[in-house]
Amino acid sequence: MERFAWKGRIKEGMEAEYKRRHDEIWPEMKELLKSAGIGNYSIWSDGRDVFGYYECEKGIAFAEKTQAGSPIVDRWNAYMDDVLELVMDPVTGAQPKLKQMFFLE
Numbered sequence: 048m049e050r051f052a053w054k055g056r057i058k059e060g061m062e063a064e065y066k067r068r069h070d071e072i073w074p075e076m077k078e079l080l081k082s083a084g085i086g087n088y089s090i091w092s093d094g095r096d097v098f099g100y101y102e103c104e105k106g107i108a109f110a111e112k113t114q115a116g117s118p119i120v121d122r123w124n125a126y127m128d129d130v131l132e133l134v135m136d137p138v139t140g141a142q143p144k145l146k147q148m149f150f151l152e
Contacts, residue, residue, distance in 0.1 A: 048102050048103065048104060049102070049103040049106050049107045050100065050101070050102055050103070050147065050150075051100070051101050051102075051103055051107050051110065051144060052098065052099065052100045052144070052145040052147070053098070053099045053133075053142030053143065053144070053145060054096065054097065054098050054099070054142075054145060055096075055097050055099075055131050055132060055133040055142070056095050056096055056097065056131070056132040056133075057092070057095040057096075057097060057130060057131055057132075058095075058129070058130055058131065058132060059095065061129070061130040061131075062092070062095065064130050065097075065127075065130045065131060068126070068127065068130065069090065073119075073123070075119050076119055076120075076123050079113070079114070079117055079119045079120065080101075080114075082113060083103075083105070083109065083110040083113035083114055084103050084104040084105030084106070084109055084110055084113075085101045085102070085103060085104075085110050086101065086102050086104055087100075087101060087102040088100070088101035088102075089101070097131075099142070107144070
C-alpha cells in the first residue's frame with residue numbers, strides 16, 4: 048500500500064465554502080477516487096492551510112493516471128478553483144507529492 052500526501056491553501060474568506068463543498072462531495076467524484084484505488088482519504092486544516100492524505104491500494108502511479116485522465120476530476124478542480132490555491136504537478140496532473148519524513152506502523 049502506497050501513501051500519498053498533498054497540501055494546499057484555502058483562499059481567504061472561503062474556509063466555510065471549502066468545508067461545505069467537501070461535505071457535499073459529488074457521488075461520481077467519490078466513485079472515481081475509489082476506482083483509482085484511493086482509500087482512507089482525509090483532509091485536515093490549520094487555518095487556511097490544508098493537508099490531504101490517502102492510501103493508494105493500486106499504487107500512486109495508477110491513482111495519478113486515473114485522476115489525470117478523468118473529466119470528473121477536471122470538473123472538480125474547476126469547481127474548487129475559486130476556493131483553493133493548489134499547484135498541480137504538470138507531469139502527473141495530480142497534486143504534487145509531499146516527501147514522507149517519518150512513518151510509524
